[in-house]
Amino acid sequence: MRFLIVIEKARRGFSAYSPDLPGCVATGATRAGAEKAMRGAIAFHLEGLKAEGERLPSPKSYSTYVDIAV
Numbered sequence: 001m002r003f004l005i006v007i008e009k010a011r012r013g014f015s016a017y018s019p020d021l022p023g024c025v026a027t028g029a030t031r032a033g034a035e036k037a038m039r040g041a042i043a044f045h046l047e048g049l050k051a052e053g054e055r056l057p058s059p060k061s062y063s064t065y066v067d068i069a070v
Helices: 031-051
Strands: 006-010 013-017 025-028
Touching: 006 031, 013 031, 025 031
Parallel strands: none
Antiparallel strands: 006 013, 013 025
């Protein structure tokens, strides 16, 4: 499965979340660290859903950039 994650600069490091997995978040001292932590958080989140007999969510989010003349 392939999930979109959003990584944002925080006051002390970076935070990450996935729009398709509410409540699934991670942090890291670096952008790469937050991404690595998020991979683990997503795996853990999906394992928990499976253990509870829940249906795994389908990835639906995507991203793009837009150019704006200013």
